[in-house]
Amino acid sequence: MKRQLPLLLVFVSGIFLVIQYFVPAEISDRAYEFMLDWTVIIGIFALALGIWSLIRVSIEKIQRKTHDHNYTYISLAGLFAMIILGLNPWSAGLDDYTFSHLFRFVMIPIQSTMFSLLAFFIASAAYRAFRARTVVSAVLLVAALIMMLRVIPLGPLSVYINDTSNWLLLVPNLAAKRAIIIGVGLGMVATALKVVLGIERAYLGKD
Amino acid sequence: MTLYERLLVLDRRWIFLILAIVIVGAIFVPITIPATAAKEVEVIYNTIEELKEGDYILVAMDYDPNAMAELHPMSYTILEQCFRKKLKVITLTLSQNGAGMVDEALKGVADSSTMYARITPKYGTDFVFLGYRPYYALVILSMGQNFRVNFPADYYNTPLDSIPIMKGIQNYDDVKCVISISGGNVADAWVANANGRYNVKVALGTTGVMAADYYPFYQSEQIFGIIGGMKGAAEYEHLAKNPGPAIEAMKIQVFAHIVIIAFIVIGNIGFFMDRRARKRSGGQE
Numbered sequence: 001m002k003r004q005l006p007l008l009l010v011f012v013s014g015i016f017l018v019i020q021y022f023v024p025a026e027i028s029d030r031a032y033e034f035m036l037d038w039t040v041i042i043g044i045f046a047l048a049l050g051i052w053s054l055i056r057v058s059i060e061k062i063q064r065k066t067h068d069h070n071y072t073y074i075s076l077a078g079l080f081a082m083i084i085l086g087l088n089p090w091s092a093g094l095d096d097y098t099f100s101h102l103f104r105f106v107m108i109p110i111q112s113t114m115f116s117l118l119a120f121f122i123a124s125a126a127y128r129a130f131r132a133r134t135v136v137s138a139v140l141l142v143a144a145l146i147m148m149l150r151v152i153p154l155g156p157l158s159v160y161i162n163d164t165s166n167w168l169l170l171v172p173n174l175a176a177k178r179a180i181i182i183g184v185g186l187g188m189v190a191t192a193l194k195v196v197l198g199i200e201r202a203y204l205g206k207d
Numbered sequence: 208m209t210l211y212e213r214l215l216v217l218d219r220r221w222i223f224l225i226l227a228i229v230i231v232g233a234i235f236v237p238i239t240i241p242a243t244a245a246k247e248v249e250v251i252y253n254t255i256e257e258l259k260e261g262d263y264i265l266v267a268m269d270y271d272p273n274a275m276a277e278l279h280p281m282s283y284t285i286l287e288q289c290f291r292k293k294l295k296v297i298t299l300t301l302s303q304n305g306a307g308m309v310d311e312a313l314k315g316v317a318d319s320s321t322m323y324a325r326i327t328p329k330y331g332t333d334f335v336f337l338g339y340r341p342y343y344a345l346v347i348l349s350m351g352q353n354f355r356v357n358f359p360a361d362y363y364n365t366p367l368d369s370i371p372i373m374k375g376i377q378n379y380d381d382v383k384c385v386i387s388i389s390g391g392n393v394a395d396a397w398v399a400n401a402n403g404r405y406n407v408k409v410a411l412g413t414t415g416v417m418a419a420d421y422y423p424f425y426q427s428e429q430i431f432g433i434i435g436g437m438k439g440a441a442e443y444e445h446l447a448k449n450p451g452p453a454i455e456a457m458k459i460q461v462f463a464h465i466v467i468i469a470f471i472v473i474g475n476i477g478f479f480m481d482r483r484a485r486k487r488s489g490g491q492e
Binding site for chain 2: 033036040130145149151170
């Protein structure tokens with residue numbers, strides 16, 4: 001029963017949503033809304049589970065004294081500080097001075113800095129990776145150079161570079177991306193079918 | 208070790224240092240990079256321009272502070288254009304760290320519109336901020352039924368039904384189009400769930416690295432336009448005749464690209480010279 005019930009729930013919900021998509025009736029829409037409400041409710045539980053999981057993993061790391069366990073104090077402190085400050089009944093809510101300043105002057109600069117560092121790593125990676133070792137890598141190198149040159153104003157040359165970069169984006173890039181998207185889509189349908197039909201049961205866990 | 212061999216194993220810290228110097232130096236160079244709008248950017252601008260006063264538009268600012276430098280300029284310009292056109296703007300964020308930024312951006316744009324364009328967009332009458340909800344795919348799907356499923360109240364906890372701009376507004380059928388300015392996979396969900404399921408017109412603003420991923424959707428008309436990265440934002444500012452941080456930042460991007468191209472060229476010169484030297488000495492390639 002422990003395994004049969006979730007399998008039955010997944011089967012019924014899956015089949016129902018597939019049929020519902022093709023039934024243009026009001027009752028079908030209402031049932032769909034009902035299902036959406038349930039997904040939101042389940043999502044809230046998942047959020048709580050996520051917080052609990054983070055706390056448990058962090059505590060385990062501290063107990064085992066793993067080499068990077070000091071960082072977990074910071075993540076736990078950050079988690080609790082924001083929860084306490086956000087839920088504090090005496091605070092001014094979203095306009096609370098400490099809460100908003102922690103976001104504005106800690107969170108925003110930290111995240112912006114992390115992303116900005118990417119420019120440096122991309123430059124270093126480009127220097128090492130874009131070498132014309134073979135014909136294929138030479139093609140990649142030329143395509144990368146054209147794409148980078150399109151942001152640089154080069155007078156009348158810019159027209160040709162823009163045309164070429166647009167062609168690169170709209171023909172070879174698009175063909176490759178579309179192939180990937182269709183492949184992923186088909187893979188998703190196959191996986192969904194396996195889950196609905198109970199062939200794929202990894203989500204049930206080991207027990 | 209020969210010069211060519213040194214070039215091949217150049218310490219990456221030199222690259223970091225030179226790039227940092229160029230980026231900081233570029234800030235002080237008094238030049239403006241000319242911008243010419245691409246078709247996929249222009250179509251978004253024209254679509255908003257063609258909307259009538261009082262038409263509704265949904266602007267989703269789905270990004271975290273990490274993509275702020277690239278995406279904030281396009282959000283600002285689009286919001287300013289909407290306020291100038293006197294459109295009714297519904298905003299939200301599906302990015303967990305986005306709420307504070309959107310709130311700040313809306314207040315900033317409303318203030319600058321009052322100061323420079325002599326338009327005073329009022330919260331609740333001309334624009335509303337619904338806030339953030341987790342599980343973006345579900346939120347996008349449920350907004351197709353009713354905005355109130357996930358957003359019974361706005362960001363400031365005011366019930367949606369008591370906000371004048373939201374009276375009678377139910378779902379995507381009531382908005383002319385959706386502009387999602389996105390720094391992640393949320394963009395996919397807008398295409399698949401909002402356009403795919405509810406047929407609403409969707410346009411995307413994305414970071415530079417993401418833009419190439421969304422061209423297939425542009426060609427298949429699942430999205431009607433795309434603003435890619437800082438370049439796209441600069442093009443939009445140029446179209447809106449509203450020069451701002453994107454046009455200003457383009458010069459930095461241009462100089463950074465020149466440095467990266469120079470490094471790639473130097474690396475390849477080193478590679479070929481080294482290979483020739485090895486061939487001459489009869490060594491292995």
